[in-house]
Amino acid sequence: MQKSIRHHNSKKKRQSKRTAYIAVFSLVAVFAAVIALIVSLDGSRLNLKINDTLVEKDEYLRIMDENIYEVTQYFTEKYHAGVDKAFWGKEFGGEVPSRMLADKTIEDLKYFRGVYENAREKGYVDSMQYRDLVKRFENENAARKEKISKGEAVYGLSEFTLPLFIEYEMDVIQKNYCDNLENPGMQITEEERQTYYEENKNSIFIKDDDIELEFVRIPYEQDGLSDQETEELKQAMTAMYKEATSETGLESLLGSYENLRSYFASQKILSGERSGYDNLIGDVLELAGELKKGEYSQVIDEYGTLYLIFCKDRVDYDYQSISEVTDVINKNLREEHYDGIIREKAETSVVEGKIEDVYQFTLKQVVK
Incomplete structure (x- = not known):
């Protein structure tokens, strides 16, 4: 009889322990859920996925920062809003700056993800994860630093910032895609050209x-x-202008206007050389744009400079022929097609997450 009572008491103790464990685990689960809810409501954690891949906080913030100026400009121009700490949470005509910022950030994220999803499919990158992009950025800078230390040539920047590296990598991805004529959209028809x-x-x-x-x-x-x-x-230039004819030009008159000689110049420019002279005499070329052979400008006072221009000769051209610019057209059309492919990927992206939580997160970040 005594043995039976001890066995019964031992069984009751084990049941009590199990009940206690269950109670503790339940409390822990409830506590964790409450903490998660508080964090969510507090707006300190981002819970957003695009095509079932989590958007990392730094990834979101980088693109958010790129949109801040555009959003502030929109509200200051449309509503004459003052940009202070309270600005981002205010409503202006049914629009809230922080919400617009979040919406624009998500749209840009979809395009950004589209670029890297396409790049991964084509084998241009191994991963579309943002943290792996950051690793590539760090590795590229380390490689450039090592080359410089060895006295080897480094083309472009000696060191990238992250935004510049992303721009560089996205350009490389685009070029790799467009250079492969077997990729969709890269065959250009004569009609398109x-x-x-x-x-x-x-x-x-x-x-x-x-x-x-x-x-x-x-x-x-x-x-x-x-x-x-x-x-x-100016008076000397005006007198020269009145004396000049289409036959004389300006140079032949300098003997009568010695005070203008040091300011005189002549230049012959062929069609293909024009861009090389824009930095030297771009202002003169602009003012001479409509002058025909044998014509003069009047004495012009612009940009803190006096001008008198004579068009000694001009060979008029119309347009570059299509055969001259075929490569340019092909390149531009391929880049347009590539952009369309990425935008289509972006438009069909699946975004998961509570938008109100994203709005709260954005507001919290932008008013820090």
Whole structure:
């Protein structure tokens, strides 16, 4: 009888321990759930997935930071809003800055993920995880640093910032895709080329004229000339302008205007050389843009400079032929097609997460 009572008591003790363990585990689970809820409501943790892949906090914040200026500009221009700490949570005409910022960040994240998802599919990168991108960034900088220490050539930057590295890597990914003509969208038809040429020839396929100019250019502000000195030179230029004809040009008249000789120059520029002169005499070329052969500008006072320009000769050209710009057209169309492929991936991306939690997270980050 005594043995039976001891066995019964031992059984009751084991049941009590199990009950206690269950109670403790339940309390821990409840406590963890409460903490998770508090963190979620507090907005300190991001819980967002795109195509079933978690968006890392640093990944989100990088793109969020890139959109801050655009959002603030929108609200300051549309609502004349003052940008203070309270700005991000205020409502303006039904719009809230922090919510717009979050929406734009998510849209850009979808495109960003589209680039790297496509790159992984094509074998250009091993992983589309943001942390692996950061590792590639660190490895690239380490490799460049080692080359420099050995005296080897390093092309481009000696060291990347993360944003510049991402821009560089995305450009490389785009180039790798566009250079492979077997990739979707990379075969360009003759009809596409012709259409692109006709639509863009007035903006990017105009051929510069061959031109020969004589001109007097006096940067009076830069040279620190007095008002009296400037006026005397201007009067001399005006007299020269009145005396000049299409046959004389300016150079032949300098004997009568010695005070202008040091400011005189002449230049002959062929069509293909134009870009090389933009930094040297771009202002003169701009002012001479409409002058025909044998024509003069009037005496012009702009940019703190006096100008008198004579167009000695001009060979008029129309447009670059389509055969001259075929490679440019192909490159531009392939890049457009690539961008369309990535945007289609972005549009079909599946975003998972409570948008209100994302809004709270964004607001908390932007008002720090």
